[in-house]
Amino acid sequence: MTKAFSIFGSSSRPQLGPFEQQVLQELWSHGSATVRELLADGKIHQAYTTVMTTMDRLYKKGLLERVAEGRAFRYTPRHTPEELQRNTALESIRQLLGSGEASRLPLSYLVEALSTHDAQLLDELQLLVERKRREIQSRKIKAGDAVTREPRDRERR
Amino acid sequence: MFALRGIAVSLTFFVLLYCLLSGLVVISWRWLKWLRATKQSLAGLLFVLRVFPLVASVVITFAFVVPSFQLLEPRSIDEGMGAMPLALGLCALLLIAYGCFRVVAAQTTTTRVVARWLEGAHPLNVDARTVTFRSRREAPPLTLVGMRKPRVLVSESTIALLSHDELQIALKHELEHVRSRDNLKKLLFRFCPFPGMARLESAWSQAAELAADDAAVSNLDDAVDLAAALVKLSRLVPVEAAPVCTVGFVTGSISARVTRLLAWDEAAKAHSTKIRAWYAIPPALVALSCVFATYGPALALTHEMTEWLVR
Numbered sequence: 219m220t221k222a223f224s225i226f227g228s229s230s231r232p233q234l235g236p237f238e239q240q241v242l243q244e245l246w247s248h249g250s251a252t253v254r255e256l257l258a259d260g261k262i263h264q265a266y267t268t269v270m271t272t273m274d275r276l277y278k279k280g281l282l283e284r285v286a287e288g289r290a291f292r293y294t295p296r297h298t299p300e301e302l303q304r305n306t307a308l309e310s311i312r313q314l315l316g317s318g319e320a321s322r323l324p325l326s327y328l329v330e331a332l333s334t335h336d337a338q339l340l341d342e343l344q345l346l347v348e349r350k351r352r353e354i355q356s357r358k359i360k361a362g363d364a365v366t367r368e369p370r371d372r373e374r375r
Numbered sequence: 376m377f378a379l380r381g382i383a384v385s386l387t388f389f390v391l392l393y394c395l396l397s398g399l400v401v402i403s404w405r406w407l408k409w410l411r412a413t414k415q416s417l418a419g420l421l422f423v424l425r426v427f428p429l430v431a432s433v434v435i436t437f438a439f440v441v442p443s444f445q446l447l448e449p450r451s452i453d454e455g456m457g458a459m460p461l462a463l464g465l466c467a468l469l470l471i472a473y474g475c476f477r478v479v480a481a482q483t484t485t486t487r488v489v490a491r492w493l494e495g496a497h498p499l500n501v502d503a504r505t506v507t508f509r510s511r512r513e514a515p516p517l518t519l520v521g522m523r524k525p526r527v528l529v530s531e532s533t534i535a536l537l538s539h540d541e542l543q544i545a546l547k548h549e550l551e552h553v554r555s556r557d558n559l560k561k562l563l564f565r566f567c568p569f570p571g572m573a574r575l576e577s578a579w580s581q582a583a584e585l586a587a588d589d590a591a592v593s594n595l596d597d598a599v600d601l602a603a604a605l606v607k608l609s610r611l612v613p614v615e616a617a618p619v620c621t622v623g624f625v626t627g628s629i630s631a632r633v634t635r636l637l638a639w640d641e642a643a644k645a646h647s648t649k650i651r652a653w654y655a656i657p658p659a660l661v662a663l664s665c666v667f668a669t670y671g672p673a674l675a676l677t678h679e680m681t682e683w684l685v686r
Contacts, residue, residue, distance in 0.1 A: 340609055343633045347603045350637050354595060 234279075237264070241272050242281065242295065250294040252287060380456055381444045383464040384681045389436040390467035391684075394569070396428035401571035404578070414589050415555075416650035418582035422560055425575055429567040438666070443678040460685055470568070477565040481619040488618045489520045492528055499529065505553055507546065509534065515617060516608040517545055517624035522562070525553045532611055541604040544597050545624055551587035552622045562620055584627040588636060598639035605633055 234242070244256055253270045256262055262269060273293050276282045281302075284291040297305065404424050407417065496510040507527045516533045520526050527549045529542070537545065552558070560583075564576055592598045608625050617623050666673065 336609075339630060340606055343602075343606045343630060346633070346637055347599060347606055350599050350602075354599065 237268075238272055238276055241269065242276065245282070245293060245295050246299055250292055252290045252292050254290065377448070377450050380685070381441070381448070383456060383460045384444055384685060385436050385440045386464035386467035387460045387684055388440045388681060389432050390463050390470060392435060393428050393432040393467075393470070393567075396431055397567075397569040397572070400424055400428055400575070401569070404575050408578075412650050414582050414585035418555070418579060418586045419652075420650065421575060421579040421582055425572065425579060426563055426567060428569070439673060439677040440681060443674040444681060446674065447678040456685055474566040474568060477568060478562060481562060481565050485520070485618040485620040489528075489621070492518070492520075493526075496528065505550060515621075515623055516611045517549060518617065519549045519552050519558065519622040520620070522556070522559045522620065525558070527553075530611075533608060536607050536611070537604050538600075540596075541600045541607070544591055544600045545604040545608070547591040548587050548601060549622070549624060551590040552583070554590075555583065555586070557583050557587075557622050558620045561622075565619060581627040581631075583622075584632060585635065588632060592636065592639060595639050598636040602633045602636040605629055605636075 240262065241256070244259065244261060245251055248255065248259075253266060253273060256269060257264075257266060264272075273282060273284075273291075277284050277291075277293065281296055282293045283296050284293045286292075404421065407420055407424070410417065410420070412420070492510055492514040493508065494511070496508040496514070498506055499509045500507040505525045505527055507529060510528045510530050512531045514528055514530045516530050518528045520528060527546060529546070533545075534542065560579075564572075588601060592601055605625065606629070609629050611625075
């Protein structure tokens with residue numbers, strides 16, 4: 219998610235500071251919350267007014283929705299982390315491709331980056347498969363040992 | 376004039392109903408992801424949902440609109456027809472023509488590309504239902520082609536790359552696609568175009584892959600072999616995009632499929648609900664009895680609606 223925020227910062231959309239990111243993360247884990255509820259959780263060590271101002275700023279940036287609840291507001295994230303990441307990525311790609319006449323060059327970088335990423339991902343998956351194979355193999359060997367040991371134990375008895 | 380009016384009214388009703396139902400499907404299909412059903416059932420449900428607007432519109436048009444017009448519309452009067460039914464009727468004809476064009480285009484492209492892939496290929500294994508071909512190195516790694524006579528194409532690179540067990544399980548996966556007639560389903564999707572359906576089709580494609588994985592795998596060894604085959608074949612870069620009426624082995628989210636296969640658990644699989652086709656029989660019988668019981672009034676109501684449409 220941190221990656222999404224950093225890309226988010228470079229796009230035309232509003233940039234998020236570290237505290238804004240923390241508040242958004244907390245709201246994602248709560249689903250929805252008032253300022254008091256966030257503070258009561260004990261994970262945010264800031265003054266009430268600071269949190270209130272930050273949430274208001276996030277609301278104005280279009281990242282939160284709010285409904286009045288008594289004298290306060292209840293805030294809900296407008297996007298899920300995945301949606302935000304998706305929007306951020308799309309926005310960045312759009313910016314990259316719309317960067318004038320030389321848009322072919324960034325596109326080639328993108329393809330290169332994707333190919334490298336794909337190869338890395340496949341390497342990781344390959345490792346997972348091999349690890350699982352070794353696990354199965356050792357489980358089979360253990361089971362085989364247990365089977366051969368059992369008659370010997372019986373004979374000894 | 377009477378017949379022409381009947382056709383225009385029927386087509387208008389068809390296109391309106393088709394668009395309405397398709398719109399509802401586009402909005403509502405995502406709720407299915409909350410269903411804890413087997414991937415096979417999920418793929419089946421997504422397919423039914425995708426073709427539901429077309430099937431329902433055709434059935435309702437032929438079961439209600441055409442008979443109501445034939446029976447209740449007086450032939451003697453020379454009633455005029457507004458521009459709206461004519462325009463919508465034309466839209467319906469265009470929609471049908473566009474669907475037919477997409478089907479023919481998909482079929483033609485597939486035939487052309489498959490013929491090229493089959494150049495220099497020779498049969499590896501002849502089954503009662505399928506023939507497996509060993510294709511050239513440049514052909515896609517592992518692909519199912521054809522509908523009436525399904526053929527599985529295995530490239531030389533695939534044979535060189537996979538172990539015996541991996542190849543067998545990968546072939547089994549492709550044969551599951553033959554059993555579920557996925558190529559035919561893809562062609563059917565081409566016949567019923569509607570904006571916003573691409574995501575549903577993509578979800579169906581992913582569910583169909585997972586369903587074929589589930590059906591092919593019967594123990595953890597198989598699951599790991601299939602995962603290994605997926606990772607190995609993903610490294611073979613496809614020369615060109617596969618045409619519509621083919622099912623490639625390396626399709627959908629590879630990491631999701633591999634992770635799922637490595638966490639393969641028979642017990643967890645048994646816990647998910649399998650929705651069988653016969654579950655649809657009781658509601659269908661109830662719906663049919665309702666139709667029989669209220670057919671007269673339903674025809675009258677349909678006629679009123681068509682009258683309103685014509686004006």
